[in-house]
Amino acid sequence: MTPAPSTPRIAFIDVDGTILEHGALVAPSTVAAIRTARENGVLVYLCTGRAGGDIHPSVEAIGFDGAITNGGVTARTGDDIVVSRLMPPAAVERLVAAFEAHGIHYFLQTDDEVFATAGMTAMVRDFVRHIQAQDAAEGIERAEDSLSGLANRTYRDVSDAPRDEIAKAVFVSTEEEGLQTLDAELGDEFHIVPGSMPLPGGSNGEIALLGTNKGSAIEIVLAQLGIDAADAVGIGDSWNDIEMFEVCGTSIAMGNAEPALKALADRVTTSVADDGVWNAFRGLGLV
16 A cells, blocks of 8 residues: 555545444544544545445434445535446346345345345344343443334335346345355356344345445545545445555554454554544544
8 A cells, every 4th residue: 555644635434333333323532533624624435335325314414525335336525426336237136136046135225225125124123132132231321222213124125126226235144155155156247245244144245246346436536536545544344445445545444343354454443432433533633
């Protein structure tokens, strides 16, 4: 990687596990870090695997200069779309056929909405109940239990998903080798990334078109803004952040990231629950 200057001009920040803890909580220090950096003239972009319409309101309320969503499928600068790499309908049908053939549960995501199989909805609810049970066992009390809403959330069925608007898919297989099976069958057309969320099931991950990832979208955004990659910082905790780490002049892994991912980053900050974004920004002189 190219050494970064002491003060980057743009920051790309992951959401789940970086801004959001357990899909619901945002540390006040994270809000302060992002807003202060922007006041200091640094552009701050969301860079998430989530669909644009599925970003938690507490995250949206922080305020950003733009967003890369669906793992690099879509990128916006302000209100302008500068990247859009939706799957052709034939690719979607091939993907769905593979999921169905192997009994794999999945989401299909557009820019605005998430569609789910019945099995995927049940797994999400089980995951949330598992987190709530852990909180109870550890005596953790949440001022606002946003997880309750997630536990009862309903999704439109995947059969309603418009096949000409699909950006990416998220899957959970009950088989440990599920991800490897999909990669062997679909790797010639799709970019398949292991999931880092501790969802139930043997293996899980996300899928977009080959060549579509956070890093490739960041390159386009930087070119459009006229900013050198050396002046960019990327912060994340998941395997879909690898390409972001490779593109940005400075890469920072969250303290809650897996050790193997931390080893790929230039720096490691504290965890999402321990002021990770604030400490990362402070270390770079952005706040």
